[in-house]
Amino acid sequence: MQGIRRILQSMVAVGTFALLCAAGSASAADLHVLASTALKPLFEKIGPEFEAVSGDRLVFSWGASYGNARDALPVRLRNGEKADLVVMIREALDEQIEQGHARPETLQDLATSHLGLAVRTGAPRPDIATIEGLRRTLLTAKSVAVSSGVSGVYAVNSLFPKMGIAEQLQAKTVVIEAPSLVGHALQNGKAEVGLQQMSELLAVSGIEILGPLPDEVQRVNIIAAAVAANAQRAEDAEALIRFLQSPLAAQSLDEFGFSPIRSQIASVTPFLRTPNH
Incomplete structure (x- = not known):
């Protein structure tokens, strides 16, 4: 039964992906993502897939979830670096939410890492x-x-x-x-x-x-995402979160050593561009 469910999810994900590739022809716009360096190999693979289905162009800034180094994510946020979405270790992201750098209502756990x-x-x-x-x-x-x-x-x-x-x-x-x-x-x-x-x-x-x-x-880290407090493209950032929770992304998460926390059969609507995009 589990095998059949995995096949069904894959078929739906691929079908959704194909439909979304054909959806919308608006010009690309930049979506700025601050992300943990641990996620770089994952995003290098699935980033182009999201760009294809959304029409957006992802612009990444990488850094550690903790620390005071110039490129650490907390420092980038504190310095007001342009960001629409933040993806980092949950405990660190909770701190950024408390400090007003990310929107609590958009917080979503994505995967665990060992x-x-x-x-x-x-x-x-x-x-x-x-x-x-x-x-x-x-x-x-x-x-x-x-x-x-x-x-x-x-x-x-x-x-x-x-x-x-x-x-x-x-x-x-x-x-x-x-x-x-x-x-x-x-x-x-x-x-x-x-x-x-x-x-x-x-x-x-x-x-x-x-x-x-x-x-x-063992220390199990939760990878989470939230829309940045000063996001200029909040709706599109939330669409990227939904994409990261899809079966399509779950396959890549597994491949790169993560365990997806929530994966559900995605409908077409979550990733579609809005008419006035």
Whole structure:
């Protein structure tokens, strides 16, 4: 039954996509999106699909969901950077809503993301299915790469202390600053093992993912979206949110290491351009 439902959803999604491609011929307009760097591979694939069905042109600004770096999303919003839609980790987005930078009534959870561990292709593949296996892998590694973003902060401030190995890992932990990914450090030999969100690890070739972290020490991040408070194209931003909740987008979310939170058979109307667009 589930298999039939998946086929039906795919057929409807493809049919909807084809109809929308033919809908509307108004000139393209820019839709500005501030998004977590972790979503870049996903948007590079599905962004053109949305542009095809909507007639809009997506303009992205990438950054971390947290932090004070010049390109971090909270800093961009605080500085008044032009934005119609914000897509980032839910906890960080909640903070932006509280600060008046995004509209609470438009908030939607899109997907979950798990943390994983990876090594360079061809390197030994230790078992990290258990906490003891993960501990042994981290302690044995000559160097451990983590991101400067939320996953790295969690690893250094929570995961390593919880496992009782913070002191042993301190000298050999390599922090990778965004927009570079942990996988790049594995590629070029700067680190032996790397920890980051699965979606970001999957975005890098030449590395192999050992698996997600054990459930007991896993951090599940919720990816959410909301219309920016000063959005000039709020209705179109909401249309992009609906697109990201569609079966068409769900297939790509799965492919890039995310687990869609809500996927429903989409009708034609959610993505259609308004007559005065």
